[in-house]
Amino acid sequence: MIRYSNPSLKLENARQNSGKVAWRSPSNIALVKYWGKYGLQLPRNPSVSLTLSASYTETTLAFLPRQQASKARFDKKISLEFYFEDQPAPAFEAKIEKFLESLLPIFPFLADLHLEIFSHNSFPHSAGIASSASSMAALALCLCSMEEVLFGTTLTQDDFYQKASFLARLGSGSAARSIHGRAVIWGKTSKQWETSEEWGVPFEALHPIFEDYQDTILLIHEGEKSVSSRAGHALMNQNPFSAIRYEQAHKHAVLMLEALQSGDLEKFIDITEKEAFVLHALMMVSEPSFVLMKPNTLRAIEAIQFFRQQTQIPICFTLDAGPNVHILYPKSYQERVLPFIKSELAPLAHHSKYILDQVSEGSIALD
Template sequence: MGFKKILSSATAKAPSNIALIKYMGKDDYSLNIPANPSLSLTLNSLCSYAEVKLIEAPEGSITWLPALPQSVLQEDKGRIKTMSLSESGKCRVTAHIERVIAEASSVFLPYGLSFVSSDHLSIEVKTANTFPTASGIASSASSFAAITLATVAALAAEKKKLNQVLKENTHFRAELASLSRKGSGSSCRSFHGPWVLWQDKEVSSLRSSLPEMSDLVIVVTAEAKKISSSDAHRRVLSSPLWQGRQIRVSKRVAQLQEALVANNLKSISKIAFDELWEMHSLFHTSSEPFTYWQPGSVKVLKWFIDFLQQFDEPLIVTMDAGPNVHVLVRTSQANSLREKLSVSFPDFQILQDSQGSGATIID
């Protein structure tokens, strides 16, 4: 292999997010426009890293490499793992990077930013997660947010100026979130935090009076799910429960926003639990019924139903489109709850994370 002349390189970090009101069903599949609004909490260290390098080459190409980004090698102590992508997954990443390049002028120029020409360039991308991929912990969201931001940063003629605009201009961050959404819908929520509302094409942070929250994830299995979220979006439309869902969700979103401002954990807990059951009931009642639940999922949910009355304050229990169970709790009580969970479920890994503020450029 000959010497590679690297013209630019950037690494971004983007956190996962856990939705209490779910993104399920689409109005526009090509742009990932949701059929209903969603509301989520952005996490912090349960995240993805993406490294993008621009390399001088006579003919352009985009290559995903199964290796850790260089800037996280020193951090890797078994916690950060490179992703394993299928051929379709690699094509999806490549298509998104091409999309970011194609839209570079509309992203950069309105904010006084310049970018390098992508002519005669090859692009190499490396990605990694701190949690299991494709197991229902929103790895697609964090991955595409990180890939979007790393690509934009690698293209920037002045990375320092780009980073300043990213930190100071909420409109620019929203532009990047919208661009990321076209690769993975829920990735747009990973650009903001901690509490985030995504409605139609718009995504923004929300007011909240809650104390700092943490997410405990009971990992029933780290295996990749058999039914992709994209497939689930299509199948739920055939469920008899789909009728009226947009109305029900809009009502829940309004109630949840009020509860966040009022610091009403009891109301938030009920809304989140209702939404959990409704989304998974859509899966179970579609014309091609399917489930993400495993015996361990049911065991954990039953434990929470029995345990909720015994805890000092309401717990916020939810699940994404996967088998693993999330519980949000005040950060001050997270360690205590984790100990209880570890005793009750010694065979399941328990992940713990705090709330975060969204995607960042780290190199």
């Protein structure tokens, strides 16, 4: 159960304390995709992801009593200033304010504070690299840390991360998977692994080959997506293939977990690439339909599959809800794969940009 703040602690502590907390949370790449939701940010099907390392958001949350803040907004439930890359970001601030208002039943003390949030990305936002996942995960962890600073309460590490994952999910579904490292499951599966729709659960039975798995992200397009993930999820409610998709995703989740446990790269590649194609096919048959892939996305996919066929190297691709291509391969093949990426794939990227990334241990608190 998620532990709520004690309302009796609310006023006295929040009115007298100030401080600052900071977290770094990585993005994640879903292998089995979450597409379609119900209720309060709950997934229609389970998803399985790998947590990344170099693609992350750093968030600093400064807080002080409203009465002591020169810019406190007493006409609103939440008094907030939000900065992205050190610049005011009104559109993001409005979203964060709405999110924090929704958390007042859990964190009633938020109404007595003035908050300053500073957020930085190591990668382009809104381009299909799950920036909302890393940003909401970092913010959720900051909120949990702030609660401990204000009230001196402590949770076990497992309970702390579970609560943060629960909160992050309320802001962005895929953020539930960015709290933990390595491989994460979110959503119920038909197998007896520990899973939940409320929060992400780390997959502890991960085969060693996946612990440092490489993900080179080819930045085909760095601009904002033409259709947001939130809008795309909503279109699944009328998608004629949604029921078939949810059934398929449940099967794929079980098969993927088996592959991650056994180290079966052939099964891993097969499911990973099918899931990428299915995600974008669902977009194309939505009403209205939309296409997030670019011509160079398809060229990169063809090149990766041809390279795998010619060399027998277990390299594969996946896509998030955007045009950029995630190139997945074991670290032991890095010396053979990187020259291929530089010579054949980088020219397909915008300004030849790509991010060298790999599986990480997850979120970390910052001094």
